[in-house]
Amino acid sequence: MKIGFIGLGNMGAPMAANLAAAGHQVTGFDTAAPEPEGVIAAASAAEAARDADVVITMLPNGQILRSVAAQVIPAMPAGAVFCDCSTVDVDSARAVAEQARAAGLGALDAPVSGGIGGAQAGTLTFMVGGADADFARVAPLFGVMGQKAVHCGDSGAGQAAKICNNMILGVTMIATCEAFALADRLGLDRQKMFDVVSTSSGYSWSMNAYCPAPGVGPVSPADNGYKPGFASELMLKDLNLSQQAARSAGAETPMGALARQLYEDFVEREDGKGRDFSAMLPRFAGNMRQIGEA
Numbered sequence: 001m002k003i004g005f006i007g008l009g010n011m012g013a014p015m016a017a018n019l020a021a022a023g024h025q026v027t028g029f030d031t032a033a034p035e036p037e038g039v040i041a042a043a044s045a046a047e048a049a050r051d052a053d054v055v056i057t058m059l060p061n062g063q064i065l066r067s068v069a070a071q072v073i074p075a076m077p078a079g080a081v082f083c084d085c086s087t088v089d090v091d092s093a094r095a096v097a098e099q100a101r102a103a104g105l106g107a108l109d110a111p112v113s114g115g116i117g118g119a120q121a122g123t124l125t126f127m128v129g130g131a132d133a134d135f136a137r138v139a140p141l142f143g144v145m146g147q148k149a150v151h152c153g154d155s156g157a158g159q160a161a162k163i164c165n166n167m168i169l170g171v172t173m174i175a176t177c178e179a180f181a182l183a184d185r186l187g188l189d190r191q192k193m194f195d196v197v198s199t200s201s202g203y204s205w206s207m208n209a210y211c212p213a214p215g216v217g218p219v220s221p222a223d224n225g226y227k228p229g230f231a232s233e234l235m236l237k238d239l240n241l242s243q244q245a246a247r248s249a250g251a252e253t254p255m256g257a258l259a260r261q262l263y264e265d266f267v268e269r270e271d272g273k274g275r276d277f278s279a280m281l282p283r284f285a286g287n288m289r290q291i292g293e294a
């Protein structure tokens with residue numbers, strides 16, 4: 001396929017490189033980052049989109065997505081599919097999809113989980129919103145960039161799934177970290193705490209797969225001085241999106257709201273910026289100083 005790829009940052013560059021390595025013709029554009037190996041450089045976003053069967057965007061936020069979409073959609077050939085893989089607000093995802101469809105194009109919102117490691121290894125999970133026919137056309141590309149693609153529903157459903165998942169993740173990580181800090185105060189050994197909780201009703205991905213206590217459970221960013229991994233500021237971005245969605249949908253999400261507040265404090269006032277989101281454990285345990293410079 002001919003693919004236009006816009007946004008060649010930490011995630012976009014390896015995703016575009018994997019598509020090129022699989023034999024697709026990938027033309028890329030980024031305002032700052034260089035093209036990865038195998039990707040043809042375009043002078044603008046519109047040029048990258050001109051002959052494309054599929055245009056993929058991997059951009060920082062909904063505002064930038066809207067401005068890139070306004071340049072790219074008029075340049076795309078009729079019948080092509082606009083596929084946004086960024087994490088953005090549901091309203092921007094739906095607005096851009098509507099604009100694409102009005103121009104005779106297909107449209108998908110397809111945010112990912114799996115992080116930079118998953119992008120490099122081609123093992124991302126895609127959560128996809130849009131029409132069946134558009135999903136079917138882009139599915140082979142999801143198969144190159146990832147190991148799983150779930151078609152979640154109409155436009156916006158992919159972003160909805162992503163922010164709901166990450167709201168659960170933020171809340172459970174905080175609960176796991178505050179429980180470890182309480183266990184410390186009660187004189188309970190962290191390994192014993194893990195052995196019990198990871199096989200009891202308190203288990204979760206945060207405890208079992210990404211344990212925030214160094215030296216306990218599988219290897220995680222806690223074992224590497226809390227270097228991300230998944231940075232606290234990215235968790236804050238996703239929690240902000242979930243709260244924006246909750247407000248606009250009229251949903252009550254008190255735990256999500258508190259997690260958002262705690263991550264905002266952590267990132268902006270408590271030296272959490274640049275640290276993995278599991279560094280909430282040293283924050284609750286009162287030993288942030290011991291983990292050194294971010």
Ligand code: NAD
Nearest residue numbers: 007008009010011012030031032033059060086087115116
């Ligand atoms: P990044 O900042 O490394 O990459 C974004 C790229 O977009 C940059 O290279 C930037 O120069 C480029 N860009 C900005 N404005 C542009 C424009 N107008 N035209 C063309 N290019 C433009 O970010 P990232 O880590 O690659 O994340 C991208 C998206 O993926 C974000 O929405 C993020 O929330 C999401 N995401 C990231 C991770 C992760 O672990 N990094 C995991 C899952 C999802």
